[in-house]
Structures are given as C-alpha cells and as structure tokens.
Amino acid sequence: xxxxxxxxxxxxxxxxxxxGGYVAAIRAGQLGLDVTLIEKDAWGGTCLxxxxxxxxxxxxxxxVGYEADTAEEMGIHADVKVxxxxxxxxxxxxxxxxxxxxxxxxxANGVNLVxxxxxxxxxxxxxxxxxxxxxxxETIEFxxxxxxxxxxxxxxxxxxYDGEHVLSSRDVLDLDRVPESMxxxxxxxxxxxxxxxxxxxxxxxxxxxxxxxxxxxxxxxVTSVVRQNAEDLGIDFRFGEAASDWEKRDGxxxxxxxxxxxxxxxxxxxxxxxxxxxxxxLDTLNLDAIGLEPxxxxxxxxxxQAQTDVAGVYAIGDVATGPMLAxxxxxxxxxxxxxxxxxxxxxxxxxxxxxxxxxxxxGTVGMTEQEAEDxxxxxxxxxxxxxxxxxxxxxxxxxxxxxxVADEDSGFILGAQIVGPEASELVAELGLAIEMGATLExxxxxxxxxxxxxxxxxxxAEHALGHAIHTxxx
Amino acid sequence: xxxxxxxxDVGEGVAEGEIVAWLVSEGDTVEEDQPVAEVETDKAxxxxxxxxxxxxxxxxxxxxxxxPVGDVIVTFNVEGEDDxxxxxxxDETSAADADADTETAxxxxxxxxxxxxxxxxxxxRRLARERDVDLSTVSGSGPSGRITEGDVRxxxxxxxxxxxxxAPKSAVTKVSEEDEKSAASAATNEKAAxxxxxxxxxxxxxxxxxATRRVAEELGVSLDDVPASxxxxxxxxxxxxxxxxxxxxxxxxxxxxxxxxxxxxADGESGExxxxxxxxxxxxxxxxxxxxxxxxxxxxxxxxxxxxxxxxDVREELKPVAEERGFRxxxxxxxxKAVVAGLKQHPYLNSQxxxxxxxxxxxxxxxxxxxxxxxxxxxxxxxxxxxEKSIPDIAAEMRDLIEKARDRSISREEMQGGxxxxxxxxxxxxxxxxxxxxxxxxxxxxxxxxEERPVAEDGxxxxxxxxxxxxxxxxxxxxxxxxxEFANTVQEYLENxxxxxxx
Numbered sequence: 001x002x003x004x005x006x007x008x009x010x011x012x013x014x015x016x017x018x019x020g021g022y023v024a025a026i027r028a029g030q031l032g033l034d035v036t037l038i039e040k041d042a043w044g045g046t047c048l049x050x051x052x053x054x055x056x057x058x059x060x061x062x063x064v065g066y067e068a069d070t071a072e073e074m075g076i077h078a079d080v081k082v083x084x085x086x087x088x089x090x091x092x093x094x095x096x097x098x099x100x101x102x103x104x105x106x107x108a109n110g111v112n113l114v115x116x117x118x119x120x121x122x123x124x125x126x127x128x129x130x131x132x133x134x135x136x137x138e139t140i141e142f143x144x145x146x147x148x149x150x151x152x153x154x155x156x157x158x159x160x161y162d163g164e165h166v167l168s169s170r171d172v173l174d175l176d177r178v179p180e181s182m183x184x185x186x187x188x189x190x191x192x193x194x195x196x197x198x199x200x201x202x203x204x205x206x207x208x209x210x211x212x213x214x215x216x217x218x219x220x221x222v223t224s225v226v227r228q229n230a231e232d233l234g235i236d237f238r239f240g241e242a243a244s245d246w247e248k249r250d251g252x253x254x255x256x257x258x259x260x261x262x263x264x265x266x267x268x269x270x271x272x273x274x275x276x277x278x279x280x281x282l283d284t285l286n287l288d289a290i291g292l293e294p295x296x297x298x299x300x301x302x303x304x305q306a307q308t309d310v311a312g313v314y315a316i317g318d319v320a321t322g323p324m325l326a327x328x329x330x331x332x333x334x335x336x337x338x339x340x341x342x343x344x345x346x347x348x349x350x351x352x353x354x355x356x357x358x359x360x361x362x363g364t365v366g367m368t369e370q371e372a373e374d375x376x377x378x379x380x381x382x383x384x385x386x387x388x389x390x391x392x393x394x395x396x397x398x399x400x401x402x403x404x405v406a407d408e409d410s411g412f413i414l415g416a417q418i419v420g421p422e423a424s425e426l427v428a429e430l431g432l433a434i435e436m437g438a439t440l441e442x443x444x445x446x447x448x449x450x451x452x453x454x455x456x457x458x459x460x461a462e463h464a465l466g467h468a469i470h471t472x473x474x
Numbered sequence: 475x476x477x478x479x480x481x482x483d484v485g486e487g488v489a490e491g492e493i494v495a496w497l498v499s500e501g502d503t504v505e506e507d508q509p510v511a512e513v514e515t516d517k518a519x520x521x522x523x524x525x526x527x528x529x530x531x532x533x534x535x536x537x538x539x540x541x542p543v544g545d546v547i548v549t550f551n552v553e554g555e556d557d558x559x560x561x562x563x564x565d566e567t568s569a570a571d572a573d574a575d576t577e578t579a580x581x582x583x584x585x586x587x588x589x590x591x592x593x594x595x596x597x598x599r600r601l602a603r604e605r606d607v608d609l610s611t612v613s614g615s616g617p618s619g620r621i622t623e624g625d626v627r628x629x630x631x632x633x634x635x636x637x638x639x640x641a642p643k644s645a646v647t648k649v650s651e652e653d654e655k656s657a658a659s660a661a662t663n664e665k666a667a668x669x670x671x672x673x674x675x676x677x678x679x680x681x682x683x684x685a686t687r688r689v690a691e692e693l694g695v696s697l698d699d700v701p702a703s704x705x706x707x708x709x710x711x712x713x714x715x716x717x718x719x720x721x722x723x724x725x726x727x728x729x730x731x732x733x734x735x736x737x738x739x740a741d742g743e744s745g746e747x748x749x750x751x752x753x754x755x756x757x758x759x760x761x762x763x764x765x766x767x768x769x770x771x772x773x774x775x776x777x778x779x780x781x782x783x784x785x786x787d788v789r790e791e792l793k794p795v796a797e798e799r800g801f802r803x804x805x806x807x808x809x810x811k812a813v814v815a816g817l818k819q820h821p822y823l824n825s826q827x828x829x830x831x832x833x834x835x836x837x838x839x840x841x842x843x844x845x846x847x848x849x850x851x852x853x854x855x856x857x858x859x860x861x862e863k864s865i866p867d868i869a870a871e872m873r874d875l876i877e878k879a880r881d882r883s884i885s886r887e888e889m890q891g892g893x894x895x896x897x898x899x900x901x902x903x904x905x906x907x908x909x910x911x912x913x914x915x916x917x918x919x920x921x922x923x924x925e926e927r928p929v930a931e932d933g934x935x936x937x938x939x940x941x942x943x944x945x946x947x948x949x950x951x952x953x954x955x956x957x958x959e960f961a962n963t964v965q966e967y968l969e970n971x972x973x974x975x976x977x
Contacts, residue, residue, distance in 0.1 A: 344603040350591070375591070410618035412593050437593035437620040 010036040013142035015118045018045020020317030020329030021148030024337045029109030031341035036112040044099040047326040050170040057091040066200040119286040144312045144340045151278035151318035167273045179270040183255045185243040187214035189356040191275035199233040206236045225419045226358045280319040304346040305339035306332045353431045355424035360400045363427030366415030380408035382464025384456045386420040391451040397421040402460040411439030479548040490542045491515045502530045528552040594621035605630035674699035681711040693721035756850040767913030771948035775908040776957040778943045780965040786939040788971045807868040812967035814840045820960040823917040843892035846879045853879040856892040905942040916951045920944035
C-alpha cells in the first residue's frame with residue numbers, strides 16, 4: 001500500500017461512468033448493493049460528453065439551419081445565419097444537463113462516486129489514482145467489479161491528434177468555428193455523421209476511405225441513399241485511398257493519400273479529421289493483476305451475464321465483445337448489475353438495433369436477408385419506399401425505404417433495414433417485434449397512425465405478405 | 475469427413491422406429507448395404523443398411539430408443555475423405571457437446587428454426603430463466619409456435635413432475651442394491667436358481683417304447699417335448715432316461731421359480747416390485763387399433779357351438795393324403811372356406827362402413843385375416859382372394875404367412891387389405907371370448923378349442939367334437955339376427971363339410 005492511501009470496501013466497483021457503467025451503478029443501487037462508481041474524466045462518458053449527445057445536438061441544430069435554408073420549394077425563403085458560439089453553448093448546455101442528471105441519479109441511488117483512474121492491484125483490489133499532483137490515491141476492495149472503460153478513437157500512424165490540424169471526433173464536436181475545408185479520413189458512421197454536419201454548415205468536405213464504399217457493414221442499397229445525399233451536399237468521396245502523411249503549408253495542411261497501387265494523391269485542406277474507428281480502453285487497467293487478457297480483437301470475452309473468465313469481474317459496453325453501441329452497453333450494465341445482485345438476468349436479446357444519424361438516417365435491427373439465409377431461414381422480404389409515404393413527402397425528405405426481413409415459414413420477423421427520415425426512431429418498433437417473436441401479420445395487422453412515417457413499417461410488412469396497399473406487390 | 479446417416483423411411487407412413495439392436499459398434503468398418511441396425515416399426519422389424527463404405531464414428535441412440543424418421547442415427551467416417559476426428563483419442567467433451575446439440579435440435583420446437591433461434595418475448599425468456607427451463611426444449615403454443623408464458627409454466631411443472639417420478643424409482647434401486655439379505659437368500663437357492671428349464675422340443679411325432687410312454691405319463695411330461703435321444707428313420711426316438719432327465723430339469727426349474735417368488739415375498743425388497751416395459755412398436759400399434767375399434771364400432775358378440783364330428787372325420791381322412799403331398803392339414807383351411815361361404819350369403823359381414831360418405835361398402839372379394847400370436851404381439855396376415863383358392867392352397871399360404879409373422883419378416887402388404895378376420899384363441903385353450911373387430915372390418919369370428927364336449931342328442935348326452943364360435947359384429951352395420959344367420963351358415967358348412975366341395 002502506498003503511504004497515504006485510503007482503503008475502502010465495496011460490494012461492487014464499476015470502472016467507467018459511461019452509458020454502461022452509470023446504468024449498472026444505478027441498477028445495482030436500486031437492488032440494494034453498495035456500489036462505487038469510478039470515473040476518470042466526466043460523468044456520462046464518451047456518449048454524453050463527446051459522442052452521441054453532442055453530435056446529435058449539432059446534427060439537429062445544423063439540420064434546422066440547413067432545412068430553413070433549403071426550403072424554397074415549400075415557399076420558405078430564409079437568410080440563415082449560424083452563430084457557432086451560441087450553437088456550442090446550447091449543445092454544451094444539453095450535455096451539462098444530462099451529465100449532472102447522471103450524477104444526481106447515481107447519488108440518489110446511493111452510488112459512491114469516485115473520480116480517478118482505476119487499475120487492478122489484485123483480484124479484489126483496485127487502486128484509484130486521483131488526478132493531479134498531491135491528490136493521492138485510494139485502494140478499493142471489491143467483491144465484484146464491472147469493467148466499463150469504453151473506447152477511444154484509433155489513431156492513424158502519422159496522424160496523431162493535435163487538436164489543431166489533426167482532429168478527433170471529440171475535437172470536431174468542440175470546434176468554435178466552421179473550418180473552410182476538411183479532409184475526413186474514414187467513411188464509417190462517425191466520419192459520415194460529422195461530414196454531414198460540416199457540409200451543412202458550409203465546410204468543403206472530402207472523405208477519404210480505404211474501402212470502395214462508405215459505412216462498411218451496411219448493404220449497398222442502404223449506403224447508396226446516404227452517399228447520394230452526401231454528394232448532393234457537396235461532399236467529395238475518394239474511395240480506395242488511405243491517408244499516409246500530412247504536412248503544414250501556408251497555414252493550412254496538405255494530406256497525402258495512397259491507393260493500392262502506391263499512387264499518391266494530395267489534398268490541401270484547413271484541417272483533417274481522423275475517424276477510422278475506436279478501440280477498447282483496457283491498457284490502463286493492469287489486467288495482469290487479475291489474470292485477464294483481451295482476445296485477438298482487443299475485447300474481453302464474457303458470458304451470458306456479462307461475466308469475464310475471472311469470477312466476480314464483469315465487462316460491459318465497448319470493452320466487451322459485440323458492437324460498440326451505447327444502448328448495448330446500458331443493457332449489459334443492467335444485466336451485470338442484476339446478475340451480481342442474484343437476479344436471473346441474462347443477455348438473451350435477439351437483436352441490437354443500430355442507428356446512423358446521416359441524412360437520411362439509417363436504422364437497422366436484426367438480420368439482413370443474406371444473414372437470415374446464412375442462418376438457415378428462408379427469408380421473406382417486404383419493402384416500402386419512402387416516396388410512397390404521405391408523411392415522408394410532407395417532410396420534404398422522401399429518400400430511402402423500409403425493409404423487413406422475416407422467416408417465410410413462420411412469419412417471425414428477423415430483421416429490418418430502414419433508410420429515411422426518423423429511421424433511428426422507426427427501427428424501434430421492429431426491434432420490439434423481434435424481441436416479442438412477432439410475425440409479419442402481427443405488424444401488418446397493427447393499426448398505425450396516419451399520416452406518420454411508421455405507416456411505412458406496416459406497409460413493408462404487408463408487402464412481405466403480398467398485400468401492400470400503397471406499393472406494387474412484386 | 476463424417477457423414478450423417480438419418481433413419482430412412484422404413485415403411486409407408488411410418489413416422490418412427492425403435493432401435494431394437496445395433497448390428498455394428500463405434501469404430502466398426504462397414505460396407506455399403508451392410509445392415510447396421512434392427513429397427514422395429516409399428517409393423518415389423520426391418521434391418522437398416524449402411525448407405526456408405528466407411529467406419530462407424532458414432533451411434534446416436536441407445537437400443538430401445540424410439541427415433542423419428544429423418545433423425546441422425548449414425549455418423550460414419552466415409553472412406554476416401556479426410557477425417558481429423560478419427561484420431562484414436564476421442565475428445566469426450568466435444569462428443570458430449572455434439573450430443574447435447576443434437577438433443578437440443580431434436581427437442582427444438584416449432585418456434586425455433588434457422589440458427590436454433592427461439593421465438594419468445596423477453597418476459598417469457600425471463601420466466602424461463604427464473605424457473606430454470608431451457609427454452610430450446612419447449613414447444614410453443616403461440617402463433618407460429620411462439621413460446622408463451624403458459625408453455626414455460628407447463629414445461630417447468632412437467633420438469634418437476636418427472637423429477638419427482640424418478641426419485642422413488644432410484645430409491646427402490648438403492649434399497650435392492652444395499653440389501654444383503656436378498657443376496658444371501660439367493661445364495662441358499664443357488665442350486666435351484668441355476669437350474670435352467672430345458673427347452674421343450676415341441677415335436678409332433680415321437681417314437682418311444684411303451685414303458686417310456688408310461689413313465690412320461692406318470693411324470694407328467696409330453697414325449698414330444700423331450701429332447702430326442704436319437705434320430706431314427708421314422709422320427710425322433712426318446713429313451714426312458716431322457717424322459718426322467720427332462721422331467722427333473724423341469725421340476726428343478728419350477729422349484730427355482732417358486733423359490734424366487736417366495737424369497738421375493740418374504741423379503742419384499744429383493745427385487746423391484748414393478749417392472750416397466752416400454753409400450754412401443756407392435757404392442758402400441760395393437761393397442762391403438764384395438765382402442766379405435768372398440769370405441770368406434772359398437773361390438774356385439776354372438777356365441778354358438780358347431781358340432782364338427784364330420785369335419786374331424788374328413789380331416790383325419792385327408793391328413794395322410796396331405797402329408798403325402800407335403801403339407802400339414804389343420805382345421806383352419808376348412809373353417810376359412812366355411813366362413814367365405816357364409817360371407818357370400820351374408821355380404822354385410824364382409825363390409826366396411828364408410829363414415830365420411832355415409833355408405834356401407836360391401837366387398838365382393840374375400841381376404842381373410844388370420845390373427846397370429848407372435849412374441850411381439852398380435853399380427854394379422856391376410857390370405858387374399860380365398861374364394862379362388864383350394865384348401866391345399868390356403869393351407870400352404872397360411873403356413874407361409876404365419877411363419878413370416880412369427881419371425882417378423884412379414885411385409886406390410888401381407889397384413890393389409892383384409893375384409894374379415896378369424897382369430898383362433900382355441901389353439902391355446904378356452905371356449906368363448908369376445909374378439910375385437912379388426913377395424914374397419916365389420917365382423918370377426920373367434921374359434922374356441924376344438925374338443926370333445928358333451929352334446930345332447932335325442933335325449934342323451936353324447937361326446938362330440940365341438941367347435942365354440944364367438945362372432946363379434948359392428949352393430950352399426952350388422953344386426954344380431956344377421957349375425958346369427960351368418961353363424962348358422964358357417965355352422966352348417968362346418969357340420970356338413972362335404973358342402974364345401976360346392977364352394
């Protein structure tokens with residue numbers, strides 16, 4: 001023990017107060033456990049502070065401006081002025097409100113909050129170093145621990161984040177003005193969401209992507225809608241190129257890329273934003289002390305209750321296997337907390353929904369047609385184009401579609417892919433359908449409010465059954 | 475590469491079969507068409523041949539298991555294909571996992587398909603966890619087989635019941651294992667217990683000296699059952715010594731049986747008080763058919779007795795002729811002929827009720843089923859178009875069919891298409907019974923033992939060969955009067971067998 005250490009004991013120590021960790025803490029508190037939640041940076045973690053919430057705030061704000069600016073067809077002629085400072089203040093206000101809410105909720109549920117960086121000292125001890133010189137450290141003895149340290153952006157060699165020329169997503173969300181131009185390295189969902197924001201605010205955006213399409217993992221007809229809209233916004237795509245170097249030139253920078261054949265390309269830009277993905281944060285934890293090792297992908301393997309190979313040590317969220325999504329982290333946090341409290345909880349969800357806040361949005365859940373086929377189902381697929389939706393037309397956004405994948409024999413809904421306005425919201429209905437074991441008929445026979453976008457979901461189910469009303473049954 | 479062999483369709487409409495015996499073991503080399511298992515369906519025992527040349531990697535079921543058609547029963551390592559699994563040290567864990575997977579897949583309900591997915595709402599999944607129910611083994615009663623809360627509760631309860639049911643059984647086993655007394659009492663009866671009864675030879679004709687015959691009679695053994703001392707030209711010869719030895723062996727065996735029963739009674743715990751025999755295969759089929767018949771067709775049984783002195787005479791007369799021609803003449807072919815004569819005159823006895831179309835189907839062909847007791851249970855081979863066949867033909871065909879039924883090689887076709895059935899319970903003994911109709915036929919004639927019985931004749935009681943008849947009819951189709959008339963006709967023919975010449 002380091003001199004000056006304070007030692008405390010807890011039934012459950014949770015490392016990381018993001019959407020996984022704080023949810024686990026609150027749930028464990030509700031179940032009467034003595035909980036200690038340790039956070040090194042900000043309550044709410046990446047999601048609330050540097051990810052989902054600020055990005056969605058900016059996306060919404062820029063959408064308001066962009067739509068007002070482009071609504072001439074509807075008879076709106078606006079001279080939109082964007083006050084970036086004001087926008088940032090508003091966004092930060094939203095974040096503050098949420099993070100302070102998290103803090104309050106944790107306290108209200110009896111969770112002990114500790115600020116500092118935690119590492120394992122032994123199988124039942126954590127040492128938490130408090131920030132700053134002379135702040136000291138403390139040792140926490142735990143009966144159970146949940147690792148919820150989340151992830152950090154991956155750096156591209158030669159493109160170390162400096163906050164000035166080479167930016168991370170966190171830096172982009174904190175910009176105090178709109179840059180003239182931006183080279184975005186990576187066409188994944190973070191790159192595409194923020195590219196859209198930047199382009200709508202008048203930034204000249206070039207997306208450099210190593211692969212030959214954006215949004216790897218999504219089907220071509222899904223990505224093509226988003227790509228087409230992005231191009232219409234003026235975003236320039238450079239596929240098959242990887243960022244290799246950059247240098248300062250005349251106050252701006254020049255980013256060099258290379259294609260497969262070694263051919264080089266140069267892009268002069270004000271700033272570069274590197275968004276090539278995220279990696280779990282496990283290197284700060286001294287996992288050796290408890291004999292835990294990440295798998296090849298850098299994640300921790302867990303069982304149905306989110307427990308790792310070490311009894312009493314759980315892993316949730318981005319550090320655990322599976323997609324890096326806040327809602328998946330929260331669910332895992334709940335299950336881990338309940339399991340520790342002795343409840344018969346298990347991670348037995350059938351599907352994890354995902355959303356991309358591009359323009360238009362993408363919402364997906366469960367299996368694609370191909371995945372259903374690979375899993376041994378004979379898929380029945382129903383489609384409904386947004387241009388056939390009355391509500392979609394009245395929003396001025398009619399790109400995209402709703403697609404439902406079901407098992408032809410039983411009618412059970414297996415998955416859905418939605419591109420279009422409010423796709424992130426619409427997908428929730430189909431997530432529920434999958435979890436409930438609902439059939440196409442169940443969804444088709446449920447009355448959906450008119451005129452809403454959700455009617456498209458009902459129509460897609462009807463289409464899969466061969467009796468869609470507002471589209472041709474093919 | 476391991477190749478899975480599924481239980482093939484072993485007969486038309488057969489959904490499952492019991493693995494009676496494995497004819498191969500794991501590790502055995504097999505050739506294509508080599509029988510690997512004996513499978514008993516509800517009709518017969520069939521051998522299932524291997525479709526491959528290769529080695530047996532795994533037998534997926536135990537003998538006695540009932541397997542649905544289409545389930546994997548054997549995994550073969552097929553020749554010419556690489557198999558890393560063929561290493562001598564088997565990975566027990568993975569084998570166990572594979573078994574578990576198979577079981578899960580077997581039990582999987584309609585609500586799961588594809589990648590073994592189970593369709594149930596989250597609240598139901600939680601309940602399953604609470605009640606420790608494996609959802610993949612629950613069959614769903616919801617739409618498309620979705621598992622409901624009720625399904626999980628039912629599964630949980632049935633799980634508890636089966637756990638309770640198995641508990642007393644294991645307790646009994648434990649007691650009998652621990653009970654030293656029973657072992658001791660068994661030891662005292664060792665000599666008797668070890669005496670196995672000598673199997674009865676069951677010949678028809680036995681040569682023996684008159685003195686030997688007397689000894690056999692005194693000792694109460696049938697000479698035909700005594701193992702032959704030597705084979706002579708005219709048949710098996712039995713010595714007096716052989717008779718005494720046989721009688722002793724039988725008595726010892728009987729004593730052993732008695733001792734066993736007594737020791738069981740005294741201890742009450744030396745053996746299991748109950749034995750459970752699986753209700754499967756032929757037994758279950760018989761049961762189902764009997765129940766269907768009995769509960770569908772209102773049965774009425776008409777009893778009568780035919781005086782068949784004349785028939786006995788005819789048979790005696792013809793027996794040597796038949797033997798010369800190489801077949802044994804029993805009463806049955808005559809009775810079959812007499813029955814067909816009766817059926818021709820009373821067609822409703824040779825009919826079927828078509829309930830759906832509300833029609834009675836009178837059949838102008840005469841396929842007579844003969845109920846045969848086999849080791850596995852009752853089987854009914856059918857002699858087709860009896861009216862077109864002679865008594866020797868019928869005798870020969872009947873003998874073949876009965877043999878096939880007894881050694882279980884009879885085909886389904888040979889047991890189908892009957893229009894009327896005869897059951898000869900008298901072969902074992904007894905006078906009257908209430909036979910159950912071989913549904914959807916409408917009548918069955920049961921035959922009692924053909925024996926000398928007292929008959930009143932002109933005011934005197936005389937001994938006559940008589941044949942008790944028990945005729946069960948489907949009263950929906952046949953009235954009692956018609957049944958009686960038919961019985962009278964059959965009797966008439968049996969009592970005046972020369973009339974059969976006209977048939």
